[in-house]
Amino acid sequence: xxxxxxxxxxxxxxxxSSCNKSNLYHPDRELKSKEWYEPSPYGMVYxxxxxxxxxxxxxxxxQVKSSSKRVSNEAFWMDDTEITNNEYRxxxxxVRDSIARKLLGETYTDFVITEGADGVPLxxxxxxxxxxxxxxxPDFQMAMDELYIxxxxxxxxxxxxxxxxxxxxxxWVDYKQAAKRSNSFDFESNKYNGxxxxxxxxxxxxxxxxxxxxxxxxxxxxxxLCWIRDFAYTYNEPFTLKYFSHSAFDDYPVxxxxxxQANAFCNWRTKLKVLTSSRFKETxxxxxxxxxxxxxxxxxxxxxxxxxxxxxxxxxxxxxGCFVANFKPRRGNYVADxxxxxxxxxxxxxxxxxxxxxxxxxxxxxxxxxxxxEAGYDIINDLNPDLQxxxxxxxxxxxxxxxxxxxxWKDISYFLRTSTxxxxxxDTTKSYIGFRCVRTSFKNDLQGR
Numbered sequence: 001x002x003x004x005x006x007x008x009x010x011x012x013x014x015x016x017s018s019c020n021k022s023n024l025y026h027p028d029r030e031l032k033s034k035e036w037y038e039p040s041p042y043g044m045v046y047x048x049x050x051x052x053x054x055x056x057x058x059x060x061x062x063q064v065k066s067s068s069k070r071v072s073n074e075a076f077w078m079d080d081t082e083i084t085n086n087e088y089r090x091x092x093x094x095v096r097d098s099i100a101r102k103l104l105g106e107t108y109t110d111f112v113i114t115e116g117a118d119g120v121p122l123x124x125x126x127x128x129x130x131x132x133x134x135x136x137x138p139d140f141q142m143a144m145d146e147l148y149i150x151x152x153x154x155x156x157x158x159x160x161x162x163x164x165x166x167x168x169x170x171x172w173v174d175y176k177q178a179a180k181r182s183n184s185f186d187f188e189s190n191k192y193n194g195x196x197x198x199x200x201x202x203x204x205x206x207x208x209x210x211x212x213x214x215x216x217x218x219x220x221x222x223x224x225l226c227w228i229r230d231f232a233y234t235y236n237e238p239f240t241l242k243y244f245s246h247s248a249f250d251d252y253p254v255x256x257x258x259x260x261q262a263n264a265f266c267n268w269r270t271k272l273k274v275l276t277s278s279r280f281k282e283t284x285x286x287x288x289x290x291x292x293x294x295x296x297x298x299x300x301x302x303x304x305x306x307x308x309x310x311x312x313x314x315x316x317x318x319x320x321g322c323f324v325a326n327f328k329p330r331r332g333n334y335v336a337d338x339x340x341x342x343x344x345x346x347x348x349x350x351x352x353x354x355x356x357x358x359x360x361x362x363x364x365x366x367x368x369x370x371x372x373x374e375a376g377y378d379i380i381n382d383l384n385p386d387l388q389x390x391x392x393x394x395x396x397x398x399x400x401x402x403x404x405x406x407x408x409w410k411d412i413s414y415f416l417r418t419s420t421x422x423x424x425x426x427d428t429t430k431s432y433i434g435f436r437c438v439r440t441s442f443k444n445d446l447q448g449r
Contacts, residue, residue: 038285038442044077045356046441047299054294054385055377056419069377071294071385078291078299079436081347081358082253082366083265085244088222091265094272095166095220100144101127107143163221170267171213176388178212197392214390218264222256223429230431239343239431251346253364253434259402259426262290262367262435269437286440292386293370293403293421295438300361300406300418302354308417310353310360316413325350325362326409327416344409344432361416364434365408365424372401372423391426400425408432 040046055068105112105125112125134140141148141159149162177196195203196211204211222244227236243249244256257265266288291299300310308314311324318324326345348358370376371389380387391400401423407415410432414420424433 041077041439043080044439045080045299047073047076047078047295047355049073049075050298050303052298052301052305054297055421069380069382069385071380071382073294073298074384075441076291076295077439077441078295078357079438080352080356082364082434082436084251084347085254086250088254088257088265089244091168091268092166092220094268095168096147096161097129097133098127099166100133100147101129103144103147104133104140164219166219166221167217168220168264168268169215169217170264170271171215172267174212174214174390178209216260216264218260220261220264222254222261223258224256226256226429226431236431243343251348252344253347253359255344255364255431255434256429257434258429259290259367259424263369265435266290266437285442288437288439290367290369290435291438292384293368293405294380294385296366296368296405297418299355299357300353302357302360304354310357310418311351312354316416325416326359327362327407328410328412341409344434359406361406361418362411363409364406364432365404365411365415365422366406367424367433367435368403368405370403371399372403372421397425400427402426404433 049072051070051072053068054071101111105127110131111128113122113128114125115121147161147165149160151157154160174196195205198204198214224240224244227239227243228234243252244254270287301307302310302312304312309316309325313324316323316325316327316329323329326341326349344364347363350359350362352358353360369386369388371387371391373379373387376387389399402425404422404424405420407413407417407420415422424430
């Protein structure tokens with residue numbers, strides 16, 4: 001009996017000691033983690049977690065024939081406006097300067113760092129961002145010659161940067177394919193079994209963990225010709241020549257950017273530490289990315305479950321009779337007694353929705369990360385729902401459809417509704433589609449904000 005009691009006491013001691021966190025392994029028991037704090041990112045709005053009916057409900061007209069589904073989303077941050085020309089231009093300039101410094105580094109060693117702080121040579125040289133590029137220096141121009149437009153293509157012999165060569169390269173991990181293949185690892189051969197579909201659409205055998213690392217090369221300069229191509233028999237040359245490049249349009253939403261370019265911008269914004277714009281200064285806890293369709297809709301509703309529009313009304317006019325968004329009013333009279341325009345306008349011109357988000361309806365439609373599928377609501381999960389497919393170059397067009405939301409300056413009011421979904425092909429550019437970024441939040445709503 002005493003022996004049994006002794007074992008019981010020992011078992012209780014072990015049980016309670018195992019619940020004491022101080023007994024967990026740590027390389028330095030005196031070192032304790034500080035309480036983590038997530039600062040509010042500049043220019044972003046906190047969207048608390050919530051549940052809502054995704055899609056068309058009640059007596060709304062359902063042109064896409066999509067069902068409705070009750071879903072729940074975790075908290076996230078969202079840009080309070082669409083990404084502007086000025087913000088996207090910083091991305092383009094960064095890509096331009098990084099390529100220029102690499103080229104200059106082949107002639108002038110000051111533009112690359114080849115040794116670490118301890119004097120040990122680096123395996124891969126690092127760009128030195130401290131030295132200034134003298135763009136008008138003939139010697140510098142000669143060293144960067146391949147970055148300029150070839151002589152036979154120049155207008156009036158003007159030497160300009162070839163925007164076709166502004167390519168942003170980055171890597172991302174395909175966690176979905178990795179999850180599917182995680183049980184296929186053979187410990188005897190130290191290899192994975194099976195195959196994987198790479199970014200070129202080819203089925204290749206899995207060699208190791210690096211097989212799930214995808215490489216992207218994305219031309220970043222917006223398609224300025226979309227203003228002319230999108231609309232026949234119109235005079236949109238002024239927008240083509242000046243909309244992205246002129247400072248008068250700094251605060252206008254960037255357009256002519258396809259889905260791949262929007263994703264590249266998110267990747268760049270995540271990795272960048274310091275920019276001239278304070279909106280991008282903080283180091284994020286989570287990656288920046290495009291919003292899922294459900295995240296976009298819960299943000300657009302602004303906490304109003306049954307609102308037809310982001311501003312919470314069933315009408316597109318205020319009590320004073322003024323339109324409350326930039327869209328195609330009536331039968332297309334853009335100018336008579338209307339603050340709407342014949343193109344995109346500066347962000348934040350109209351009142352925000354209850355969450356503080358501007359232009360969630362009208363101005364420009366917005367890319368989401370979600371693949372468009374008519375019956376998508378029937379198959380998605382009800383927790384953080386999303387349907388993603390990274391279409392390959394040889395995939396049929398139907399596989400390249402991505403959900404766009406919010407409607408634009410050229411759309412009628414139906415497309416401005418919080419529940420209306422439409423799509424565009426991921427490799428196309430339009431003069432009426434832009435984007436904004438989101439970032440998953442660590443904040444705990446139960447503990448307050």
